[in-house]
Amino acid sequence: MVQPGRLDDPLRYDAPVDPATVVIFGATGDLTRRKLVPALFRLAYERRLPAGFAVVGVSRTAMSDEAFRERMRGAVEEFLEDSPFDAELWADFARGLFYVSGDVHDTNLYSRLKQKLEEVDRERQTAGNVLFYLSTQPSHYAPAARGLGGAGLQAGEGWRRLVVEKPFGHDGPSAAALNRELREVFSEDEIYRIDHYxxxxxxxxxxxxxxxxxxxxxxxxxxxxxxxxxxxxxxxxxxxxxxxxxxxxxxxxxxxxxxxxxxxxxxxxxxxxxxxxxxxxxxxxxxxxxxxxxxxxxxxxxxxxxxxxxxxxxxxxxxxxxxxxxxxxxxxxxxxxxxxxxxxxxxxxxxxxxxxxxxxxxxxxxxxxxxxxxxxxxxxxxxxxxxxxxxxxxxxxxxxxxxxxxxxxxxxxxxxxxxxxxxxxxxxxxxxxxxxxxxxxxxxxxxxxxxxxxxxxxxxxxxxxxxxxxxxxxxxxxxxxxxxxxxxxxxxxxxxxxxxxxxxxxxxx
Amino acid sequence: MLDASRVLRELDSLWRTTGKQESGGVLRACAMTMLVAGGDCDEAAETLADLTREHPSRLVLIAERPGAGEPSARANVQCWMPFGRRQQICSEQIEMEAEQLGELLPAVRGVLVPDLPVVLWCRDLALAGRAEFHELAALAGKVIVDTAGLADAAEAWAVLAKFDSGRAVVADLAWTRLTRWRETVQQAFRSEACREKLSAVEQVQLKWAGAGMPSTVAYLAGWLRWLAPRAELDLACIDARMPAKGFGRIRELRLSGPDLEVRLRRPEGIGVAIEIEGLAARMMFPRLDQSALLREELSVFGRDEHFEQALERSRAA
Known part of the structure; x- marks a missing residue:
């Protein structure tokens, strides 16, 4: 019998992360290329990500999983900071990259995404945990949240979280309106409003x-x-x-x-x-x-x-x-x-x-x-x-x-x-x-x-x-x-x- | 007679000269006194040079050399220019030499940086048996040794036993080498397939390369005994050849039980293959040199419960 508390050694290494899938809306955008995927790869390099980990990119551009992997490889090679690009580690990381194309206003996108997440969960053992990351233009935040809710993706076997990039509205009333839209689908403790500062x-x-x-x-x-x-x-x-x-x-x-x-x-x-x-x-x-x-x-x-x-x-x-x-x-x-x-x-x-x-x-x-x-x-x-x-x-x-x-x-x-x-x-x-x-x-x-x-x-x-x-x-x-x-x-x-x-x-x- | 005040004056003069030579001035950085005893001083200085940026210190290299004559010391300042900056960052180095270690002790006491931690890196385990070395160790809050080079773990325990009575915390780089293995085991049990099966581990297999039972393997075995006290532990050397330096000797760790199979396999190279209930993944285990090990060890302050538990169980076995 393993004593679970004895696995953790905060003096030497960080607490582990749950297995999870990160779904990035705006997967062909600049933020994904320059920051998000290089950051995730760097975390893999530092052994911070669990074995059961996957990324699903979502964007309008039609693309296969393989083409998405190639595109992200280019991004990581270009924007990875402070560490060498390791081809073998990339090969392993890339096996966990997937792609779904579609318009955020189209309900079919979310049924395809749901199907993809089920496949990914089986293949990568991600425990049903999903982190949705809205890296799109702000006008897509509410439609994306609605779409996720409509397909029942806001809840599942594991935890669900939604990361939203700034700007959170362009004034008080629009921020409140955006919040209402997000809160219809996700609870406050599931919403992560990112301020990179x-x-x-x-x-x-x-x-x-x-x-x-x-x-x-x-x-x-x-x-x-x-x-x-x-x-x-x-x-x-x-x-x-x-x-x-x-x-x-x-x-x-x-x-x-x-x-x-x-x-x-x-x-x-x-x-x-x-x-x-x-x-x-x-x-x-x-x-x-x-x-x-x-x-x-x-x-x-x-x-x-x-x-x-x-x-x-x-x-x-x-x-x-x-x-x-x-x-x-x-x-x-x-x-x-x-x-x-x-x-x-x-x-x-x-x-x-x-x-x-x-x-x-x-x-x-x-x-x-x-x-x-x-x-x-x-x-x-x-x-x-x-x-x-x-x-x-x-x-x-x-x-x-x-x-x-x-x-x-x-x-x-x-x-x-x-x-x-x-x-x-x-x-x-x-x-x-x-x-x-x-x-x-x-x-x-x-x-x-x-x-x-x-x-x-x-x-x-x-x-x-x-x-x-x-x-x-x-x-x-x-x-x-x-x-x-x-x-x-x-x-x-x-x-x-x-x-x-x-x-x-x-x-x- | 070697006088600490003279060494400190020499340092002070060096700071002034260096400051005048640099138009932007220099930035003096110091977070501890690092004493180094035993072994080749140049090699130690080179290893520690890599660490200066993260752990700036007053480095005191203590050398015992037959025929050295009167105890002597020389001070110098090590500087580097961070990329994109105009100001050099500098730290201090003092080299002391005498025929007998004991002759240097008063001067060492005098050059310790006040109010900051003192760490002693003992590079020659034979020093552990000498009374004057224990006087030196008593100045430090932490003593770092490396027993990985000893042929057998039993020798390591004998060396470590000599430190038991001291007030300093003892750290062994042979244990530091295991961090990434332990971290990977922790992560494996976080996976969906394993998280509910922690209690199902009944058997642990640990395989290594290189003849004998090194302390690194013994520590991991000790930690596994602490982790899974009731599991059966199977230890085996699978290849008598010694692996290339820096790549570690542990080859495979397998934890199993009913409906559970976690296997971490390390072929020669910098990767580790992980198999958890049919899910295969790969992680990086970059080559570890002494700088990397010291870097980690200098970041750990105070007692290390995991190390103490592993050591206790390793010794008992």
């Missing part, structure tokens, strides 16, 4: 930093923190996604989802346990505590920007309106900055500044917590000004150089007491040279294990939309003089003025 190691490390250490949490409140700045800057433009991006914009594409989730992770109360609902409850509470601006406040506390043409590094860079597929009169925000306040005991009165933009001077995402300066500047004349200019700053660097920096003052060598700001750095790459799993590896693994900690919940989605809705409503009516910042700069002047009104300035990340 939460899968990043460094975002997870915010939790480790805050709740794994005893020394920072006492400082983590209105008494010691002056304000918080969250920056997500891209140096690139829309890179061929102009048509999509001009409908979305920076506020919808980045702030409403990724950056509000990062803010919630940084500012939430300690959960009672590291369990999905405990962590998500705290994130949701924080999001609900963000003050929803009135229309007048929204005008004061949000800035939209759009980049214009510029010459960078000796090359001419097109403005947003000159990008292919973009309306020459587009009013899209390629830059958005908002000031938020959290109405709870911990954060009352502490502004949270969030900005995100395209064509900025560099690619960087970080969270900077600026502390109040020391109450008395006792060292040398003029030192108060130095201390004012360089208050203590804790920066949680999310990408590209993941790590944590703390800025503090030190005495300059020599006579007298002249102070100089210095930083103490923890660098992920330095301390852990080992490869970090990609966000999709982490999140796919979590979904297969039924761990929703890093997934967003509907109440969080709704709370996020509630935060940005007044800003969107104001911008829909506002007159903008776009472009209002040159490519290669840190955004429009109005953004600096927004902080200046509260006596703050944007840091240069």
């Amino acid at each position: 939460l899968g990043k190691e460094t975002v997870q490390n915010i939790l480790a930093f805050r709740f794994g250490n005893g020394i920072f949490e006492p400082l983590w409140n209105r008494r010691y923190v002056s304000h918080v700045q969250i920056t997500a800057a891209e140096s690139i433009g829309v890179e061929g996604r102009g048509a999509y991006y001009q409908e979305a914009g920076a506020l919808r594409d980045m702030i409403q989802n990724h950056l509000l989730q990062v803010m919630a992770t940084m500012a939430m109360e300690p959960p009672a346990a590291y369990e999905a609902d405990a962590v998500r409850d705290e994130r949701a509470k924080l999001l609900r505590a963000i003050r929803v601006w009135t229309p007048a406040e929204a005008a004061e506390n949000a800035v939209a920007g759009q980049y214009g043409p510029a010459r960078i590094g000796g090359a001419d860079v097109a403005g947003f309106r000159q990008e292919p597929g973009v309306d020459p009169a587009a009013r899209t925000d390629t830059y958005a900055a908002v000031t938020l306040e959290v109405d709870n005991w911990r954060w009352a009165g502490v502004p949270f500044y969030i900005r995100s933009g395209k064509r900025m001077p560099k690619r960087v995402t970080d969270v900077a917590i600026q502390f109040n300066r020391a109450p008395l500047a006792m060292f040398e004349a003029g030192a108060g000004r130095v201390q004012e200019s360089y208050p203590n700053l804790l920066v949680l660097r999310i990408q590209p150089e993941e790590g944590i920096s703390l800025r503090f003052f030190s005495k300059q060598p020599g006579s007298g007491m002249r102070l100089r700001p210095v930083t103490m750095d923890f660098n992920y790459g330095t301390s852990f040279g080992t490869r970090s799993p990609s966000a999709y590896e982490t999140l796919l693994m979590d979904a297969l294990q039924g761990d929703a900690t890093l997934y967003t919940r509907q109440d969080m989605v709704e709370a996020s939309w509630a935060v940005v809705s007044p800003v969107l409503a104001h911008w829909a009516e506002a007159q903008f003089e776009f472009p209002n910042y040159a490519a290669g700069t840190w955004g429009p002047e109005a953004s600096d003025q927004m902080l200046a009104r509260r006596g703050h300035t944007w840091r240069v990340p």
